Amino acid sequence: xxxxxxxxxxxxxxxxxxxxxxxxxxxxxxxxxxxxxxxxxxxxxxxxxxxxxxxxxxxxxxxxxxxxxxxxxxxxxxxxxxxxxxxxxxxxxxxxxxxxxxxxxxxxxxxxxxxxxxxxxxxxxxxxxxxxxxxxxxxxxxxxxxxxxxxxxxxxxxxxxxxxxxxxxxxxxxxxxxxxxxxxxxxxxxxxxxxxxxxxxxxxxxxxxxxxxxxxxxxxxxxxxxxxxxxxxxxxxxxxxxxxxxxxxxxxxxxxxxxxxxxxxxxxxxxxxxxxxxxxxxxxxxxxxxxxxxxxxxxxxxxxxxxxxxxxxxxxxxxxxxxxxxxxxxxxxxxxxxxxxxxxxxxxxxxxxxxxxxxxxxxxxxxxxxxxxxxxxxxxxxxxxxxxxxxxxxxxxxxxxxxxxxxxxxxxxxxxxxxxxxxxxxxxxxxxxxxxxxxxxxxxxxxxxxxxxxxxxxxxxxxxxxxxxxxxxxxxxxxx
Ligand code: FAD
Ligand code: S2G
Ligand code: ZN
Numbered sequence: 001x002x003x004x005x006x007x008x009x010x011x012x013x014x015x016x017x018x019x020x021x022x023x024x025x026x027x028x029x030x031x032x033x034x035x036x037x038x039x040x041x042x043x044x045x046x047x048x049x050x051x052x053x054x055x056x057x058x059x060x061x062x063x064x065x066x067x068x069x070x071x072x073x074x075x076x077x078x079x080x081x082x083x084x085x086x087x088x089x090x091x092x093x094x095x096x097x098x099x100x101x102x103x104x105x106x107x108x109x110x111x112x113x114x115x116x117x118x119x120x121x122x123x124x125x126x127x128x129x130x131x132x133x134x135x136x137x138x139x140x141x142x143x144x145x146x147x148x149x150x151x152x153x154x155x156x157x158x159x160x161x162x163x164x165x166x167x168x169x170x171x172x173x174x175x176x177x178x179x180x181x182x183x184x185x186x187x188x189x190x191x192x193x194x195x196x197x198x199x200x201x202x203x204x205x206x207x208x209x210x211x212x213x214x215x216x217x218x219x220x221x222x223x224x225x226x227x228x229x230x231x232x233x234x235x236x237x238x239x240x241x242x243x244x245x246x247x248x249x250x251x252x253x254x255x256x257x258x259x260x261x262x263x264x265x266x267x268x269x270x271x272x273x274x275x276x277x278x279x280x281x282x283x284x285x286x287x288x289x290x291x292x293x294x295x296x297x298x299x300x301x302x303x304x305x306x307x308x309x310x311x312x313x314x315x316x317x318x319x320x321x322x323x324x325x326x327x328x329x330x331x332x333x334x335x336x337x338x339x340x341x342x343x344x345x346x347x348x349x350x351x352x353x354x355x356x357x358x359x360x361x362x363x364x365x366x367x368x369x370x371x372x373x374x375x376x377x378x379x380x381x382x383x384x385x386x387x388x389x390x391x392x393x394x395x396x397x398x399x400x401x402x403x404x405x406x407x408x409x410x411x412x413x414x415x416x417x418x419x420x421x422x423x424x425x426x427x428x429x430x431x432x433x434x435x436x437x438x439x440x441x442x443x444x445x446x447x448x449x450x451x452x453x454x455x456x457x458x459x460x461x462x463x464x465x466x467x468x469x470x471x472x473x474x475x476x477x478x479x480x
Pocket of ligand 1: 041076077078079080081082083084087088099119120140141142143146147148149150151152153154155156157158159160208209210212213214215342343435436439472
């Protein structure tokens with residue numbers, strides 16, 4: 001891919017202008033300091049940005065974008081830089097606008113639970129702020145210590161609590177967004193109901209920095225449950241995982257707050273690479289694991305319900321082993337196994353990540369078919385291009401994280417699994433990106449999940465909002 005000639009190259013005058021807007025502390029030009037911003041979390045994508053701007057106010061963001069729009073300077077908005085599709089780092093020398101300095105809570109309504117905060121607020125910091133007030137963030141991901149709520153909104157992040165609290169399309173009440181020409185859209189409503197015109201905020205949720213910069217978020221926080229239980233189960237087949245899931249919806253019903261699974265390969269990598277691997281309390285290893293979380297208001301009632309559910313599964317042989325966490329420490333230890341899987345994967349070499357959604361019954365077939373496909377190419381095993389294929393994810397969302405470990409990210413290796421994995425997903429009526437978005441790694445495969453008329457309409461909308469194309473270029477929509 002080639003750098004677009006229509007984008008201006010940065011000049012000293014440009015930098016002087018930006019210094020007049022964000023003062024020197026908000027301007028990063030030093031090559032070593034730039035490294036951190038130019039690399040993505042997986043260290044798979046690397047940009048050559050010469051300038052990072054760190055605005056502290058919405059007005060500063062507005063001035064920056066108005067100038068970039070006039071001068072045709074390309075921009076990449078960056079939050080916690082934990083994205084997994086290459087969306088948060090430049091492709092060439094785009095200016096990075098890092099939101100880290102905009103991290104204040106603006107207001108919190110203790111009656112409704114409506115929280116209004118800056119986009120650069122870290123998810124875990126917000127959750128702690130809410131915990132002190134008896135509330136909880138309606139999303140949780142393994143990246144919570146670094147990711148920003150503005151990045152979560154921009155990627156429409158799913159995560160570990162979607163099963164209980166739904167998607168950001170439902171929990172976000174309003175957004176403050178700066179459009180490419182510097183216009184500030186102030187729609188930071190805290191109303192649960194507002195049926196006055198097109199619901200414009202929805203278009204920015206999941207737009208991955210291609211339509212503007214989210215500077216403020218209004219989100220509805222649920223009350224934090226007093227009674228939390230977590231159980232870890234060992235199972236022999238994915239059919240049993242599904243049976244346990246179906247039963248959990250029937251028998252745990254309103255207190256079910258998470259249902260995560262992982263396979264033997266995933267726990268193997270966690271035990272091989274991470275200390276939290278020692279947290280596994282089960283006596284043997286199993287082909288499949290399930291972590292179930294319940295969140296309710298009455299511990300006794302929940303303990304009884306969970307106990308009856310687990311007993312039923314055990315006596316009917318649906319699960320082979322199981323343990324219920326006895327205290328908060330054990331709860332954290334079990335979650336640490338699940339949340340450690342991405343890091344463990346990244347230590348297994350070059351990881352090809354496929355975040356796909358599909359009907360639950362076929363969820364694990366994607367892993368089995370990928371393995372057989374690589375075996376048919378004689379391409380997996382010791383000394384071969386690929387070393388392992390593992391699966392884990394959010395069963396309740398029909399969301400599989402298919403991770404294929406390889407020796408390197410070579411074109412030959414990529415060609416063995418792409419477009420195979422996208423064709424497989426389309427054939428099984430799935431989506432080629434369930435929650436991580438498109439970025440630079442999935443944009444050219446969008447047609448496997450969206451029709452041409454839909455892609456055309458997305459392009460028209462993008463051109464209307466960002467006619468100069470300066471917002472996060474080369475990504476999200478298919479390149480010509
Ligand atoms: P960044 O990575 O900085 O940016 C992501 C995208 O959003 C980019 O396109 C960027 O340009 C844009 N962007 C960022 N901030 C703004 C803004 N203020 N305005 C406009 N555009 C913006 N994702 C899930 O969905 N579910 C998971 O369970 C999950 N688990 C993860 C676990 C680990 C260990 C890791 C490393 C990642 C995980 N992710 C998960 C992926 C990632 O954390 C999410 O996509 C997250 O929402 C990204 O937030 P961020 O602030 O890091 O955004
Ligand atoms: C998760 C994280 C990223 C990955 O752990 O739920 O979204 O695919 C993933 O490793
Ligand atoms: Zn996930």
